[in-house]
Amino acid sequence: MRLTVAPTPTSRFRRLRKSAALRALSQENTLSVNDLIWPVFVRDGNGVREPIASMPGVERLSVDLIVKAAEEAAALGIPAICLFPYTDPALKTDDCAEAWNPDNLANRAIRAIKAAVPEIAVMTDVALDPYNAQGHDGLVRDGIILNDETVEALVKMSLAQAEAGADILGPSDMMDGRIGAMRAALEGAGHKDVAIMSYAAKYASAFYGPFRDAVGASGALKGDKKTYQMNPANSDEALRLIERDLTEGADMVMVKPGMPYLDIIHRVKTTFGAPTYAYQVSGEYAMIRAAALNGWIDGDRVMLESLMAFRRAGCDAVLTYFAPQAARALHAGRG
Template sequence: MQPIFAPYPQSRFRRTRRTGAIRALTRENTLTTDDLIWPVFIRDGSGLREPVASMPGVARLSVDLVVEAAAEAAALGIPAICLFPYTDPALKTADCREAWNPENLANRAIRAIKAQVPDIAVMTDVALDPYNAHGHDGLVVDGVIQNDETIEALVKMTLAQADAGADILGPSDMMDGRIGAMRSALEGAGHKDVAILSYAAKYASAFYGPFRDAVGATGALKGDKKTYQMDPANSDEALRLVARDLAEGADMVMVKPGMPYLDICRRVKDAFGAPTFAYQVSGEYAMIKGAALNGWIDGERAMLESLMAFKRAGCDGILTYFAPDVARVLRAG
């Protein structure tokens, strides 16, 4: 695009900023509740709301309260909720077998939500870290994460979640070839309408710390995840990964984290035109929320500005812990 404008004073850019009405008419991007997916943490028990210290305002919820949260989200116009389990440490094993237990915490929550709030889309996490005694997203043998053996486990996890009624599966493990294996398994089991939102470009980031606290993986993790998550220095690789996942049957793709990787969001959307999402991860949320609570920034304005950045970068939607707060602000405004 080659902009054409008259020289000053015939051209004054401030004319289109002069009033709220004119700014609204010339605004290039819009944030709505349709853009939001709300990540929530679930735990065993009943009537339990357990605050996550490193994520002010976020709590682990028992299944009954997660159902209430889903109903709240639907009432606010939020189209989807994403479930992350806090697994009892006693159920974490080296073979991660709890991941595909039909009665595990995540699968019970899926069924409960779909029974009470059928119109909200339920998204799940497909990765082994909540169930892994080693804290990794894949099976570990002699300190090495096993790619192909992990895929076999992820396929079993995929089918268990689809059987429970999940609408969208979110493979966040970054194993090579898992999308194709998951898609083939879903088709073979008759789950042809279950969507895959692939964490296609997931970086080995320092911004995940509070999330690991929330799911109880911080103490379990041995080493780091740099052999399977992306190097933060790379961007061309992200496009290759997205291309591969789309070719294997992903319906939507995600960039994670969000704000530090807006350039990747833009490149992905421009290159493929596929539904593109970003995850405003726990560290991003905690920084904004913590600064706001200390009075260092205007929390509401920073929240909205941060989310508009994703839309400006080409994202079709955002996973954000701010989702209900944003929805209330948008509704009031």
């Protein structure tokens, strides 16, 4: 589409910036509480609130406090909460069997949240790294991350989470073929209404460091994840991955990380028109928080501006650790 603009003074763009009312009438994109998904970290214990040093303001919470967090989210109007477990190192093994234990930490948290706050959507993480003694998202043999054997494990993990009451499964592993296998297994087990938000374009990024601290995977990880996560230099590959996952049964797709990959988000939404999400990952959060705490930036304004960037690029919603803070700012009319 070619836009024709009359020369100044016939055309003056500042006319529509003159007042708050005119700016509101001409605003192209909006940000609301409905656009937020809150990732939270759950750990064992009772009444436990454990700060994460590399993510100021974010804590690991025991299941009872995760329920209170879900209640807070619901009260703020946040539609979904996403669970990530901090697994006891003693439960991490090479076969990752704790991942599909019906009573593992994540599944207990799902049941507790759905019992207390049934209206909030619970999203889960489907990957083996929280349960893997070697810190990888897949099973490892002789230093090689196994694809097909990992998919079988992820299917068992998905069924356990669906049985516990998860509304959205978020496979973040980047193994080939896992969406089709998960969808077939869910349909076969009667979980036809469980949605899949595929981490379809997940890059091998340096922005994940604080997250790995949060789930306790940093020390366990041997090597890197470049054989299964995407090369940050690639763009067309992301579209091929998105198309594949949609054809295999993904209901929603995600690009991860977020702000460094706004071009990918835009291409995905423009090409497919499918529900498209981004994860404002731990490194993005930590940079904004650290700068705000040092007084270098206006934290709330930068937070909201960063979230609007996702909406402008084409996101339907964003996973962000800022979700409660952003919701309160939006309710206060600062958005």
